[in-house]
Amino acid sequence: MTRDEVLAFVKANPVAFMATVERGRPRVRAMQTALVEPTGLVFCTGVQKDVHQQLVAGGSVELAYWDAKKDVQVRVRGEMERVADAAVTKRILDEVFTFLKPVVAQHGYEIFSSFRLAKGTSIVWRMAQSGAPLEIAEF
Numbered sequence: 007m008t009r010d011e012v013l014a015f016v017k018a019n020p021v022a023f024m025a026t027v028e029r030g031r032p033r034v035r036a037m038q039t040a041l042v043e044p045t046g047l048v049f050c051t052g053v054q055k056d057v058h059q060q061l062v063a064g065g066s067v068e069l070a071y072w073d074a075k076k077d078v079q080v081r082v083r084g085e086m087e088r089v090a091d092a093a094v095t096k097r098i099l100d101e102v103f104t105f106l107k108p109v110v111a112q113h114g115y116e117i118f119s120s121f122r123l124a125k126g127t128s129i130v131w132r133m134a135q136s137g138a139p140l141e142i143a144e145f
Contacts, residue, residue: 007080009145012128015071015080017042022069024049026060033060037069040098046124047082048089050098053119061086061121069123077133082145084126088119095120 007015016022020039025032035057041048047069051058061067065086072079089095095118099110109117123145130141 007128007130007141007143009128009143012080012082012145013042013044013047015073015078016047016082019071019073019080022071024057025068025070026057027064027066028056028060033057038103039069040102040120041094046122048094048098048120048122049086050095050103050118050120053117058119062088065121067123079131081129081131082123082126083129084123084145086121086123089122092116 016039020042022037022039023034024037025034027033033056037049037051037057039047040050051061065088066084067086068081068083070079070081092115096115098120099106099115099118106118126145128141128143128145132138
């Protein structure tokens with residue numbers, strides 16, 4: 007898949023299983039991709055969460071997206087970068103994660119931060135071609 011095809015796949019299947027590392031051990035959790043943009047995949051999390059601390063400490067991640075109807079898995083790995091523009095986090099909380107409005111009203115936007123996976127490697131696996139080599143490309 008090309009980068010644009012990966013972005014379209016993620017837009018259609020926005021929930022990923024994100025793997026990070028904490029004290030040398032893998033940590034995996036489901037995360038919704040907040041924004042899918044030409045500049046990359048953007049996530050938002052609370053600053054008090056373990057995932058935030060793991061991304062700040064070393065942003066190496068692997069994301070696994072799955073389309074159950076087509077039996078296709080797309081993994082993207084790379085380094086997360088913190089998004090310095092607070093307007094991005096505000097946009098996510100105001101437009102995408104609207105269920106967090108009460109939290110924002112009580113504590114403000116600054117208890118959340120955003121991260122972007124701008125480049126890395128994509129790995130595509132298709133059940134119909136499970137014996138074939140994986141499709142690996144730069145993301």
